[in-house]
Amino acid sequence: MTLMTDHIVSAFDADLKELGDKLAEMGGLCEKLVAESVGALLKRDSPLARRVIEWDRSIDRLQHEIEERAILTIAKRAPVAIDLREVVAALRIANDLERIGDLAKNIAKRVIALDGQFQPPKLAHGVEHISDLTLGQLKEVLDAYTQRDEARAMDVWRRDGEIDSLYTSLFRELLTYMMEDPRNIGFCAHLLFCAKNVERIGDHATNIAETIYYLVNGEPLLDDRPKSDTTSSTKIEYQG
């Protein structure tokens, strides 16, 4: 075990602060990407979608920096107990945020694919509702992390079921539009994937909540997740 002298402790604190600052920057960028990618979808704004794709590179860069800094901190300071959990939590949360950035980027790519395509009115608004909810969850879990507030994190964890229910309804609704009018199929297929991406962003917010639980309590959350994407067990029969 490393002897934690004052010198080493304050060096460790400085490492931790750097990790925290980078994570805060990454979290802010992720919130922006999720909001702007869905905004680009609703407004059919391809230039904005291209900027989202560009911004995602900063998220990837931050994830690499956090991974590198976390590994070096563990190697140099050999932290234990809560100190070790702080560093491991930073590693895990950076992973989830990087995935969230990717998912937002995927939505942005579809906005570009849809550019100029036949646009059935109002179909994208179901996606707006689910992404408002998801963005709220993401903000909330990042605040819970900043404050090391386990109760707030658990609220996020429990609410993920709402996103999943909403996604299931949206999946059914989009399939119904496809069946009503085959001209909707191309557009709705892309929307299905956008909605799925938003739903998965919610899953990553839930992962972050689990990491906060582990950070605060020193043990993993063993309960089964309240969520499951029920569309993978949703049977849609053609009624036409």
Add this chain to the structure above:
Amino acid sequence: MTLMTDHIVSAFDADLKELGDKLAEMGGLCEKLVAESVGALLKRDSPLARRVIEWDRSIDRLQHEIEERAILTIAKRAPVAIDLREVVAALRIANDLERIGDLAKNIAKRVIALDGQFQPPKLAHGVEHISDLTLGQLKEVLDAYTQRDEARAMDVWRRDGEIDSLYTSLFRELLTYMMEDPRNIGFCAHLLFCAKNVERIGDHATNIAETIYYLVNGEPLLDDRPKSDTTSSTKIEYQG
């Protein structure tokens, strides 16, 4: 810096061997899950799909064990250079394998959703072709990792474009089936997601190839990936 005495070096080697053994087990399980989930889809075998979902828990458990072991190894041994890269590579590859397990599980869940539903003949066979190719890539990259064979890993990396092209064709084909007959829509929507899951398994094989490059060369691969899922920029217009 830790002084690498013989005692510590051999303890490090033992840690590394344990990580390698667990990763090999995890890789084998992932290959099995990918093969069996697609097998379950082709044969519409729900009991097999349920076993796939169960097996995925072992993959999650192994990923946690590898993460824990890797972090402790870094903290206790403070490895540097190639030794550190070995441990970081194990961490990263375990992450990708865990994601691959999840994607296979998602395919299995859809098999259960499709149970008893109207089944258009032969529609699933396009998924068979892309998953054969993807499974080949996964086996190949895991062999490249075992042998620390960067050239072989780079072959896998370059070939990912084939999977993406195949996925793009399949996406178009499935949308065409949907437009031809609305009774195909429910089934094809699930197949679209299955195909996307397979394509993403290919992405994770590519990530593993990049990790092998970093492990062998000591620096990240900076080239842009040869791939992009072009369906997100695929315009499908209704021709009917």
